[in-house]
Amino acid sequence: MLKTFQQALFSTGLQLPPWKPVECKAQDYEIRTYETTKWASTSGSGMQYDSAINTGFMRLFNYIQGNNEKIYLIPMHKRNATHVLFEWIAVLLLSLQSPSYLNDPNCPPKSKDPRYFLTTYLKLKFHLRTYGGFSNEQKSREELLKLSESLRRDGHQFVDKEYYTAGYDSPFKLVNRRNEVWLKKKTDED
Numbered sequence: 001m002l003k004t005f006q007q008a009l010f011s012t013g014l015q016l017p018p019w020k021p022v023e024c025k026a027q028d029y030e031i032r033t034y035e036t037t038k039w040a041s042t043s044g045s046g047m048q049y050d051s052a053i054n055t056g057f058m059r060l061f062n063y064i065q066g067n068n069e070k071i072y073l074i075p076m077h078k079r080n081a082t083h084v085l086f087e088w089i090a091v092l093l094l095s096l097q098s099p100s101y102l103n104d105p106n107c108p109p110k111s112k113d114p115r116y117f118l119t120t121y122l123k124l125k126f127h128l129r130t131y132g133g134f135s136n137e138q139k140s141r142e143e144l145l146k147l148s149e150s151l152r153r154d155g156h157q158f159v160d161k162e163y164y165t166a167g168y169d170s171p172f173k174l175v176n177r178r179n180e181v182w183l184k185k186k187t188d189e190d
Helices: 002-010 049-064 137-153
Strands: 019-022 030-034 037-043 084-088 092-097 116-121 124-131 163-167 179-184
Touching (some): 049 137, 124 137, 137 163, 137 179
Antiparallel strands (some): 030 124, 037 116, 084 163, 163 179
């Protein structure tokens, strides 16, 4: 029990979506190419940021606790931990990465609740900035502004109509928290 408590509060060994670094000499951001991944998602449209995050997180928490067609319990401990991705375009989309052991064509399992849907993110390049502490709307926007200013300073093109935030830690983890803001690298199609 003590080990579980310590992992919830202090663990940093999370499973991340598969990615490759892109050469970048900046000290205040990274550029990564993310491979195709599968996510369980829910929408938080019509809500304020913080309440949408809380509502969406609880929906996803219920999903990983077995509210899915295969009644899979998807652990969020150190070895199999996943992270939550928040996507802002016109509405908030909250997504939970499917652990690698579930990344087969039939997984993640479909939800029993129609408010959930499965999402596949194709291979994409992102600019991202990492920050600590507990995140909220104000903190995310501040970090996003710093990231966009750094990218403009260095002449990088990015999609400015959408952004993503990623949270990697249990709400019970008090120290060494990890959060990120992501901006998609602009391509010819954008």
